[in-house]
Amino acid sequence: MAFQILINFVIALTWMFLNNHYSGISFIVGYLIGLFIIFSLRRFFSTRFYMYNVIAVIKLVFIFFKELILSNISVLKVILSPKLNMKPGIFALETELKTDWEISILANLITLTPGTLVIDISDDKKILYIHAMDIEDVEKAKLDIKNTFEKAIQEVSK
């Protein structure tokens, strides 16, 4: 993916040199042309066309913000309710993610999800120990993490 971006930059620079016109606008035009060229020649690269990864990153950022707002609303509900009748607890969650940066992004996302907070990661990086504000909706939180976050992160690193 980084290799494709580098090639795209080189094409944009070449476009600036061909035009003998050095400005931001001409760089952007060259970059768009390079994007088109890379898209047409995508079968020669070992990885997929890199714009898919860029779109996946943007989606991940949106998930981050959505979860931040939702988790704030749920924390507010707990704090401002007249009686504190939640049942906190720690549960284990197995993850399929392999590399370190994927796991740390997943841990950050879980910390920002409603009512969950990562406490520990097992030494073989397979199990996350998560503190939940309310152990009763753990199953739902587990499904959320599995279906939404892990998929979004895998989509980025594909």
Added chain:
Amino acid sequence: MIVISKIVIGYLILQGALLSLISSIGIIRLPDIYTRNHAASKSATLGIISILLGVFLDFWIVEGYMNARIILGIIFVFCTAPVAGHLISRAAYNTGIPMSEKTVKDDLRAKKKRSVQ
């Protein structure tokens, strides 16, 4: 246009202040360090982010001066606050701070026992 943006800016700053207030109420009310950490790491994050966003928009739209450092500050707070929450609660767990009596389930205890033996 200016009036609408002033309303939005005022809303953002008020929301940030209210969220910070509520997170500090949560730190007082909740029973143990782990649940307090929930309140501190989430509500405070969004509170600071919305105050900073309000300040940024105010300087940009009303005063006509764009300050990119505020955006950088938002990104830094957004990245570091969850990590800080994680580290504080991990350190608390490893030094053996007890959880509140309401705690129902503790999967981590079994793992710690296994590693000690």
